[in-house]
Amino acid sequence: MIQAHLPALQVVVPLFAAPLCLLLPWPRAAWLLATVVSWLAAGIALALLWTVRAEGPISYALGSWPPPIGIEYRVDLLNAFILVIVAGIGAVVMPFAKASVERELPPERIVLFYVMYLLCLTGLLGITITGDAFNLFVFLEISSLSSYVLISLGRDRRALTAAFRYLIMGTIGATFYVIGIGLLYMLTGTLNIADLAARLPPLLTLPAVQAALAFLLVGISLKLALFPLHLWLPNAYAYAPTVVTVFLAATATKVSVYVLIRILYTLFGGLDLPELPLRPALMGLGMLAMIAASLVAIFETNVKRMLAYSSLAQIGYMVLGLGLGTAAGLAAGIVHIFNHALTKATLFMAVGCASQRQVIGLRDLAGLGRRMPLVAAAILVGALSLVGVPVTVGFVTKWALIQAALAVDLWPVALVVLASGLLALIYGWRLVEAAYFQPLPDEPAAVAPPLAMQAPLLLLTVACLLFGLAAGWTLGLAEDAAAALVGPAP
Template sequence: MIAAQYPALQVVLALLAAPVCLILRRPRAAWAVATVITWISLAIALSLLGRVWETGVILYPMGDWAAPWGIEYQIDTVNAFMLVIVTLIGSVVMPFARASVEAEIEEERIYLFYCMYLLNLAGLLGIAITGDVFNLFVFLEISSLSSYVMISLGRDQRALTAAYRYLVMGTIGATFYIIGVGMMYMMTGTLNMADLATILPAVADSRTIQVALGFLTVGLGLKLALFPLHLWLPNAYTYAPSAVTVFLAATGTKVAVYAFIRIFFTVFGGVEVFNAGFIPEILAVLAALAMIGASVVAIYQTDVKRLLAYSSIAQIGYMVLGISMVTVTGLAGTIVHLFNHAIMKGGLFMAMGCILFKIGSVQLDQFEGLGKRMPVTMAAFVAGGFSLIGVPLTVGFVSKWYLVQAALEKGWWLAVAAILVSSLLAVIYIWRVVEVAYFRPPPKGSAEVSEAPLSMLVPLWILIGASYYFGIDATRTLDIAFVAAETLFGPPQ
């Protein structure tokens, strides 16, 4: 009985928990509430994925008002998978967050921080689960506003300007999105995705819809940090508190990528904009530029968190490249990379969190001898770095495999080259860190071995372990990704 209500509970539980945190006003209590809620959400997400897998699309009309009059949740394999990604990262971050947040945020603000965290989680879940383009905007704003706030809590004063710039760019993006939605609504009279998908083909030739598509692309492009709309990202990731960086890097942009896929393939699926227009080519070129350009920039960073942030931009390039191929394989590659990148980048940023916790800085020159001083953390970093490079047995290898395969099937040789060159660049930027950490002696007077607390190391290794587990046996994730990709190409449901 209650299982039928899971779609609503998926989002509502986190929403409901946020004011509870506000009332509790005690850091530990707020943390406990947030932890329990994220874990329950994960359980719900998994069970939803299981149900979708067995029985197909789940529809959940809010307030029992049938779509398109009411707002309806539509859960297919794609967003069920997204829900799992978001809640999975959310639940792993929680145990990690306790010590990390206490070290980085003033005590009397911590309960509010968890309140924000839950809202952010709910916002992301709301984006992923909804079948209504305007509802998507509302939840996009919940998640965006809370992420601006969380980013601004970084210790460095640059966190403030990073948050401000993100706010301005994010709001521009949201407004562009809203303009696009308005134009679509104008031509179709509906906001429901499935409904839009059936009506749009009839009016697809109108200039209004073309412009709408352009605005949606730019708006979401800003949110997912598509090159050259990525300018907000490096500072935001660099100066945000560790736990926030982990969570946002692993989920925030991923959900935006999901929204992008959703708009293009479900809403505009019947229109086949991709097969006619020049949009795929433009996207592919931007993606390739991101993959190469951001990787090159990453090589020259001296702040390791920032280095990883640029690497994220490059990885988003991979995802967009997969989208731009408009083939099942490409899209499956993107979807599986959403998951894979979430766990490996989450793990890497967690390693940064551990180092920040102990050393107080993630400047490269602070890494000297860290291989000896924090062996467990650094081993995790190296292991995660392998995944970023795409060494076999890691998830990074799996995604790369399918993206290259998709590019080969399509005959896009330059895309193949871009993927491979980008992984080689990853070798360089990862190796710079490894060399400093392992082949330079620790600075004099530093403590022998001082590791981060277990509550941080265990989540770290869970993510790193997952990035190997799903790299060694990728059949499950890939099955899901392929079914998801086929769903997106299938007739609109």
């Protein structure tokens, strides 16, 4: 029966579609294949979430080799939720991609773009679904190598240096991860995450285990662009083609946050480890990212770079949430993965619609409210969501995060969250001001985006508001996922 094999199909379908796509001679056929595969993947992810919600975690033995010897795909509430986010963003981005790619890429590279996109999707879904620590590294490299290529497709030559810098830092991060896994394998003799989690507790005081954790944390922090290790991200997002930025901003760093949660909460069983002050370290770095990256965003004039720095600040919220170490904090972090994926995808998509230029300054948004009302409205909703205004998804996270901080009497943390929201108000306002209150420029206006680009944008904008109003479903899901990792909230 096919339903039993859904975990494997989730990864195998896009994996096999990628080389198939390369054989297709026409860009239109490649786009059709990539779109159908993205929708299939989203459907499979929803089906998996449905099954996990009804029947509990799924363990799938790949090739029928039983774990821990064979590779296990393990789906619980947390990664089913992440799968839905990744595949869902892919499914929304693909209809947008066709027109956007035709505007930005030379015709001979369009097919290759879809091949790389499918490989990247494979890697991200694989990282999320696998229950094997080394298999995770392989998928991490599949997604990373394809995203280096995707970024280098940008028209500006700075895309090349951005991709190169990402390649260097990404490879160092992935190699650190392998060193960490190697040390754990030396001590336990297993690579299955569930099996490792069972064997690690008596070994936690060993220096080698602590060194392994340090390597894993630094490696993954490089991949998720945690504040002092973020240098690859702003240019990579700013100079990549619009579709690539939308897709990577909404999924790649989020999947890394998921890996961080997996390492800390599943592998090491929580933040209360002997001799390691994980809570203050994670919370401190998270808050540093929230304030410092927001300050940089305020002074940035390149709109895509501004949004990239804002992403760094938002990653800070996620790390702060999971650094609180309580079920409520973790739930806030998890729900922010979803909320921020929606917000940033909306904003980057809107900016890509607003102008065809590779380098988009605030001036290019001038008079947008009259030229392209829908795009301007999407920027307004996205900016409000970054600030955390009620009715948007951003508010849901802020509310959950402040509640979680106050529940453990950390009111300074709650104040930092509010301060970061105020900083977001400043740069968000600059976007909205340019779109609505600046006069139309004299130069010929950018061509209005076709319906195929506006429809996904509208969908995401509505989703930003819808999940902001009806937050119960996502928040409930995140709370259940967090409770499964930490134990139920008191």
